[in-house]
Amino acid sequence: MNPGTNSWKSTSDSVRQALESYGCFVVAYDISLDLYEKTFGLTEELFRLPMETKRRHISEVAGFGYGGNYAVMPLFEYFGIEDDGTFEATKKFTSLMWPDGHHKFCETIHSYAKVLSKLDHTIMKMVGSSYNLEKYMDPLIQSSTYMTRLMRYHAPGENKSGIGIIPHRDKSFMSVIGTNEVKGLEIETRDGNWIDFEPSPGKFIVVVGEALMAWSNGRIYCPLHKVTARGTKEKYSIGLFTFVRGILQVPEELIDDENPLKFKPFSNLEFLEYCKEGGPKMKGAIQTYYLPSLSSLFSRLNSLALSFQSPSSTEVLSLFLVLIFPIASRHQQTVPPISAAIRLHGFIPHESDMFWDPLYVERLREEGRVEDRVEVQQKLDQYIARTSTLEAQVKWMMGK
Numbered sequence: 001m002n003p004g005t006n007s008w009k010s011t012s013d014s015v016r017q018a019l020e021s022y023g024c025f026v027v028a029y030d031i032s033l034d035l036y037e038k039t040f041g042l043t044e045e046l047f048r049l050p051m052e053t054k055r056r057h058i059s060e061v062a063g064f065g066y067g068g069n070y071a072v073m074p075l076f077e078y079f080g081i082e083d084d085g086t087f088e089a090t091k092k093f094t095s096l097m098w099p100d101g102h103h104k105f106c107e108t109i110h111s112y113a114k115v116l117s118k119l120d121h122t123i124m125k126m127v128g129s130s131y132n133l134e135k136y137m138d139p140l141i142q143s144s145t146y147m148t149r150l151m152r153y154h155a156p157g158e159n160k161s162g163i164g165i166i167p168h169r170d171k172s173f174m175s176v177i178g179t180n181e182v183k184g185l186e187i188e189t190r191d192g193n194w195i196d197f198e199p200s201p202g203k204f205i206v207v208v209g210e211a212l213m214a215w216s217n218g219r220i221y222c223p224l225h226k227v228t229a230r231g232t233k234e235k236y237s238i239g240l241f242t243f244v245r246g247i248l249q250v251p252e253e254l255i256d257d258e259n260p261l262k263f264k265p266f267s268n269l270e271f272l273e274y275c276k277e278g279g280p281k282m283k284g285a286i287q288t289y290y291l292p293s294l295s296s297l298f299s300r301l302n303s304l305a306l307s308f309q310s311p312s313s314t315e316v317l318s319l320f321l322v323l324i325f326p327i328a329s330r331h332q333q334t335v336p337p338i339s340a341a342i343r344l345h346g347f348i349p350h351e352s353d354m355f356w357d358p359l360y361v362e363r364l365r366e367e368g369r370v371e372d373r374v375e376v377q378q379k380l381d382q383y384i385a386r387t388s389t390l391e392a393q394v395k396w397m398m399g400k
């Protein structure tokens with residue numbers, strides 16, 4: 001399919017529609033069965049390596065390096081390869097895992113990642129075509145950097161299920177994921193239903209990351225998703241996560257009276273870093289239009305609190321924290337103090353905090369605030385349910 005043709009244009013519009021409505025869609029893509037089978041066979045081989053070998057693969061960046069054995073997601077293991085789509089990087093990773101070399105692994109994984117990146121480029125171009133923003137796409141593609149993540153979900157056993165990955169939103173610009181034939185990836189729709197991705201060899205799922213959502217000024221949706229491991233078959237998946245280097249800025253064409261600017265310029269990579277540390281690295285994070293509106297939000301909250309019958313100061317404070325936190329955390333504003341306060345108040349923080357922070361969950365457990373991962377999941381589900389309704393309330397209060 002080539003840009004400029006009618007079928008290109010109509011497919012681009014469907015892609016845009018899917019991304020705006022669901023933040024994801026499934027693509028049937030031309031990949032040979034042989035490459036698919038080899039890729040997943042070799043991925044299994046990689047995960048069978050001894051733990052001390054796997055641990056050689058380290059990285060400072062969240063989601064890169066080797067990770068696994070998280071208290072909150074004990075069935076999940078991954079290798080995030082900062083490969084930038086290059087053969088050299090895959091080769092370096094291969095020789096770290098197999099010092100005597102493993103040419104077949106290197107070749108195959110690189111070829112599979114190339115399929116994913118080709119797909120990623122096509123979709124970016126289609127997004128550009130559909131918004132008539134073609135001119136922005138080549139620079140975005142050229143500044144993209146990639147991470148290939150190979151993932152394993154241990155099988156929990158006959159008639160059992162367990163958390164694979166807790167609900168989260170990707171921090172990437174876009175993610176393209178292929179998996180073996182085992183189901184488990186679920187995506188939340190805007191109205192709160194979870195839908196399954198039904199895998200098969202030629203199918204890939206494209207998932208919007210928070211960076212693309214922000215770049216599109218919020219037009220494109222960024223869905224919450226999770227993985228549930230079930231039964232006796234191990235699930236393996238391989239994702240290509242795209243991050244855009246440099247400063248991302250909402251195109252002026254996507255800003256008008258009906259769609260005022262919602263996100264200040266931000267850096268995708270600093271945003272990723274920020275999410276890992278949850279720290280005060282604000283300058284590059286996704287910034288918001290909520291900050292200038294905070295004072296008006298405060299006054300509306302104040303009047304809402306006053307409308308309660310004799311609210312105690314704790315109630316007002318809790319109300320404030322519960323209302324502000326979901327928005328602030330989603331938009332990376334004022335998170336550290338609020339997150340600390342939320343922790344004090346016993347709320348589970350933003351899912352991305354927990355995702356990369358097994359120590360935090362460990363600490364909760366030590367303090368006797370969390371018994372087991374079922375309870376963590378329940379709290380998280382409650383938190384997420386609360387977020388969506390309260391966010392709507394805050395929007396209402398802000399007159400949006």
Ligand SMILES: O=C(O)CCC(=O)C(=O)O
Pocket residue numbers: 149151165170177179185225226227237238239
């Ligand atoms: O393994 C999958 O299917 C999904 C993985 C995922 O959501 C992630 O790595 O962010």
Ligand SMILES: [Fe+2]
Pocket residue numbers: 168169170225
């Ligand atoms: Fe994800």
